[in-house]
Amino acid sequence: MKHSFQDRIVDALGARRGAWAGGGVLVWRRGEIIASAFTGVRALEPRRPVERDTLFRIASMSKPITTVAALSLLEEGRFALDTPVSRWAPEFAELRVLRSPTGPLEDTVPAHRPITFEDLLTHRSGITYGAFWPGPLAEAYREALGGDIDSERSPDAWIAGLASLPLIDQPGATLHYGHSTDLLGLLIARIEDAPLEDVLARRIFGPLEMVDTGFTVPRDRAHRCAAPIGFDANGHLTTLHGGPGGSFLEARPEAMQFVSGGQGLWSTLDDYLAFARTFTSQGRGLLRPETLAWMTTNRLTPEQRATAEVGGMPLFAAGHGYGMGVAVVMEPEDALETICGGPAGSVGWPGGFGGWWQVNRRDDTVAVFLTHNMIERDQLAHGVGHEVFRVITDLARAVATLE
Secondary structure: OOOOHHHHHHHHHHOOOOOOOEEEEEEEEOOEEEEEEEEEEEEOOOOEEOOOOOEEEOHHHHHHHHHHHHHHHHHOOOOOOOOEHHHOOHHHOOOEEEOOOOOOOOOEEEOOOOOEHHHHHOOOOOOOOHHHOOOHHHHHHHHHHOOOOOOOOOHHHHHHHHHOOOEOOOOOOOOEOOOHHHHHHHHHHHHHOOOHHHHHHHHHHHHHOOOOOEOOOOHHHHHHEOOOEEEOOOOOEEEOOOOHHHOOOOOOOOOOOOOOOOOOOEEOHHHHHHHHHHHOOOOOOOOOHHHHHHHOOOOOOHHHHHHOEEOOEOOOOOOEEEOOOOEEEOOHHHOOOOOOOOOOOOEEOOOOOOOEEEEEOOOOEEEEEEEOOOOOHHHHHOOOOOHHHHHHHHHHHHHHOOO
16 A cells, blocks of 8 residues: 555654654645654653654754844845955954864964855855864864853853954965854944844744744743754763754853854744745745845855865765755765755755755745754764664655655
């Protein structure tokens, strides 16, 4: 008996149950949800199931949201793509570039030109994540910036700390994935003279009725949160007391001011679906069509695609390009489903805690998957936690069968 599309989605999500905590998926097409599935737990003790309204940390799935907010300011003429970020962050007036990303911090050369807003939007700023590099750079990033999501630094101190660090490449040279979107978010806050969450609420969450998305979760909704479930030394599921690599704290202090526009949002399946639908023909028009085209068109040169790296991985050499805040499918036969699949022009971007989404812009199909697969980098290198990537691959291939 031939399985329905709904059955294939359920099968994909239920595969290898127990090797990851749990998650949920929604598939939307041309105005209606055509499949949904939920499996596993959002908490181990007491055991609570994943449900449609479960709140997940979405990690780097935050980046496209912050990018759309920035592009809405671009449309208003608040900055141009070639505006130096030092216009709003004079801390970046003097820039130095490391001769080698793993070399001594004092072995630098002057930057050839300033960092621009386009550099931040496309991760061609020369800013990185310190944890991606062995040697002194990793410790320098930790000391200057604190945790990636929960940092004790104030926004101004965080900007000053980032500006004090050498770049790993010349501005505009190629894509190096990192804190560019975090800086972009804090610059948006400076331009608007308001906290970033307020800016996102006014420009994104309010218009799209994303009622559950934000950098913090109200107390009356805390019971819906997915706990940080990771893996112990034996590879078994366990509840963690903080984020991988010290990225977030077990309990965020109420007075903490820093928010990560690149990694820090909580959201739900329905909220993120509302956002992802803005990339379809039935979106709510947060951006002008020409701006959306800029965002969803590859902006890397062939040479930059060959040299671009995300944690040392050449993700854009074939299959995908990168627009602004999203990957863009260019050669479908080479595109990794775990980034985003679909025909040429499809877009998406995953999150480090296992979340994933993709939009097939040809037929207005959106798939959103959220989970809480908290993995330390050294565990990942030893094969722990890979099951969620197989689940994503199964989901993407199931979506690809939709006619």
